[in-house]
Amino acid sequence: MAEYIIVGGGIYGCALAWELAKRGADVLLLEARKIASGASGGLGERGVRANGRDLRELPLMRLAYDIWSALHEEIGGFTGYRRLGHLHLIEREVDLAAAPAQVWQQNQQAIESHLLNAAELRNLEPNLSDNVIGAIYCPKDGVADHSATTRSMAVAALVQGATILENARVAGLSRRGDRVVSLSAIIDGEAAEIPVGEQVILLSNAHVGEFVAEQLGLRLPIWRMWPQVMALRADIPPPMTHLIGHAHRTLAIKPLPDGRVMVSGGWRGRWDERTGQGEPTAEQVEGNRLEAVAVYPALADLPADEVFTDRAEMLCVDGIPIIDHLPGAANMLVGVGWSGHGWAIAPAVARLMAEWALSGERPGLLAPFGYERFLA
Ligand SMILES: Cc1cc2nc3c(=O)[nH]c(=O)nc-3n(C[C@H](O)[C@H](O)[C@H](O)COP(=O)(O)OP(=O)(O)OC[C@H]3O[C@@H](n4cnc5c(N)ncnc54)[C@H](O)[C@@H]3O)c2cc1C
Structure with missing residues (x-):
């Protein structure tokens, strides 16, 4: 037993x-x-991100940061964990006004966070659209091969x-x-x-x-729910080097190790009774792609290479x-x-x-x- x-x-x-x-x-x-x-x-x-997370989860992320960095050694196996840094992009004045409070609160919880102006942000991400006026930056955030x-x-x-x-x-x-x-x-x-x-x-x-x-x-x-993830065709090198999120767009972007760009952030598949899982819909795929293009215009001509909505998550x-x-x-x-x-x-x-x-x-x-x- x-x-x-x-x-x-x-x-x-x-x-x-x-x-x-x-x-x-x-x-x-x-x-x-x-x-x-x-x-x-x-x-x-998958993103390993503290930036923008619910305040009640920040102490868990502080602990998780420490665990993630040594995990591959502790378990003796591959995790693909990389500290790319996360940028929470801001396009609207209303979000810029709220940003210092988020930065303060995250730093209070020992989550290193910085408010970047447009010039500082361009030093990190030169290919962003001119509409992006700032970002909250968490350098310890990253990604892992889930x-x-x-x-x-x-x-x-x-x-x-x-x-x-x-x-x-x-x-x-x-x-x-x-x-x-x-x-x-x-x-x-x-x-x-x-x-x-x-x-x-x-x-x-x-x-x-x-x-x-x-x-x-x-x-x-x-x-x-059935979250949607897609990889764009790798016709050009990824125009970003960080994990990307957004203050008001439903958007997450990751440059993948295989040279493709992964786009997600909250768009969803539709439940299909026949297959018993989520199926992608054209408007959700296009909606998510256009959000990505709005901040990285260089992605405009890249079609979705693969789209999946078959992994259920509970909200x-x-x-x-x-x-x-x-x-x-x-x-x-x-x-x-x-x-x-x-x-x-x-x-x-x-x-x-x-x-x-x-x-x-x-x-x-x-x-x-x-x-x-x-x-x-
Ligand atoms: C597309 C997508 C993108 C995401 N992106 C992120 C991200 O960037 N960052 C982030 O932090 N989180 C992200 N998440 C959330 C994160 O991946 C999940 O919260 C996490 O993986 C859940 O892990 P789990 O072990 O609880 O569930 P699961 O991985 O779903 O595991 C549950 C397991 O239980 C098994 N099971 C089901 N029924 C039974 C049964 N009756 N008996 C025995 N076994 C059973 C299933 O087969 C499954 O393997 C994302 C989720 C999805 C779907």
């Missing part, structure tokens, strides 16, 4: 398996498909003695009182009942809402995750609702969740993410 059973083999499940196993815990991870087949895999890279990191984490967890089962879909749970005593799963097509030693940690992202509703009768304030009603035990399942820790920016903080949150699972004490940095915030 495994002491700690983790449901979901994305970055959260794999990082937590590693954190627990290296502290000597007995860990079993169950993944319905393959490692990194959800939001933690797919095209391009698919590679997640797989490296899984390997590191295995090396530390964790057991990982792929093709193992969790379908239900049994409780005695308010304790989960076993999970039912379909493993390689066969039904199995898996006894729970100490705790279950539910990190199956897009699956969590329905599972908790069915099994605990609890409706969480989260919902599924939470207040834009930050729920990380907590839920009523009716005292030994099940849940992490969900990363709201489109869960990648960057994952190594920090996984470390804190491991401490919580082992000690029974919620770490102070996780207090803002409790379920109790939704209760009257």
